[in-house]
Amino acid sequence: SRELLARSDKLAAVGQLAAGIAHEIRNPLTALRGFIDLMYQRARSHNRRYLEIMRGEVSRMEAIVSELLRLARPDRPQFQQLDLVDLVQEVVAFMNAQALLHGVDIQYAPRAASVTVAGDSNQLKQVLINLMRNGIEAMPRGGVLRVSLWEDSGRACVQIADQGSGMRPEALARIGEPFYTTKEQGTGLGVMVSKRIVADHGGELLIESEEGRGTTVTILLPAAQSPA
Numbered sequence: 723s724r725e726l727l728a729r730s731d732k733l734a735a736v737g738q739l740a741a742g743i744a745h746e747i748r749n750p751l752t753a754l755r756g757f758i759d760l761m762y763q764r765a766r767s768h769n770r771r772y773l774e775i776m777r778g779e780v781s782r783m784e785a786i787v788s789e790l791l792r793l794a795r796p797d798r799p800q801f802q803q804l805d806l807v808d809l810v811q812e813v814v815a816f817m818n819a820q821a822l823l824h825g826v827d828i829q830y831a832p833r834a835a836s837v838t839v840a841g842d843s844n845q846l847k848q849v850l851i852n853l854m855r856n857g858i859e860a861m862p863r864g865g866v867l868r869v870s871l872w873e874d875s876g877r878a879c880v881q882i883a884d885q886g887s888g889m890r891p892e893a894l895a896r897i898g899e900p901f902y903t904t905k906e907q908g909t910g911l912g913v914m915v916s917k918r919i920v921a922d923h924g925g926e927l928l929i930e931s932e933e934g935r936g937t938t939v940t941i942l943l944p945a946a947q948s949p950a
């Protein structure tokens with residue numbers, strides 16, 4: 723346990739350093755983006771292609787920096803009683819546009835009229851967005867993303883199942899490792915952040931996957947007493 727403590731101290735130090743660096747990198751990135759946009763307006767079409775790539779890469783750096791800042795300095799969670807039936811519905815509505823663009827149909831079927839947990843709604847939305855996005859991105863040729871919700875033995879369970887690429891066991895073992903990504907524009911931080919948030923809520927995140935068949939992610943959270 724002393725070793726664990728030393729490790730968490732180290733992690734905290736690394737986190738502070740990461741936050742400092744992320745913060746310093748943000749301003750130059752904003753400047754880069756501004757000048758890329760300016761050049762784009764004046765560029766010939768063959769150069770525009772390069773500038774679009776540059777803009778895409780700057781966006782990716784910005785995404786990594788924001789995730790790092792969120793990791794290192796998480797907002798103090800605001801816990802309140804939440805009905806997951808509504809919260810998941812909101813996120814599904816929010817994600818529908820992106821899903822449609824990818825030919826993905828999100829099918830949401832809560833198995834209870836209400837499922838109450840104590841949690842931070844923004845953080846839990848972030849988890850749902852990260853995991854649904856991964857499901858959508860795993861189905862480049864479209865498909866169905868099944869989202870279900872139920873309560874069992876004092877636990878609220880949200881399940882997100884895709885019919886996408888799935889993962890080999892070696893990939894599944896690495897998921898959630900910082901910066902582990904197989905995507906050209908990925909940050910490799912989405913699952914890590916999600917696991918952290920769920921753990922902060924006293925819950926856990928389970929991931930099952932079969933290559934070529936799809937992936938099922940289950941979020942387990944302690945259920946709160948529903949108001950009578």
Ligand code: ADP
Nearest residue numbers: 856857860903904905908909910911912913937
């Ligand atoms: P990112 O999405 O930016 O790559 P994540 O932490 O969200 O970062 O995911 C890490 C990696 O785990 C992804 O690049 C992908 O290889 C794999 N992964 C995550 N979710 C899924 C999924 N639903 N189906 C297949 N692979 C997945």
Ligand code: MG
Nearest residue numbers: 852856912913
């Ligand atoms: Mg992701």
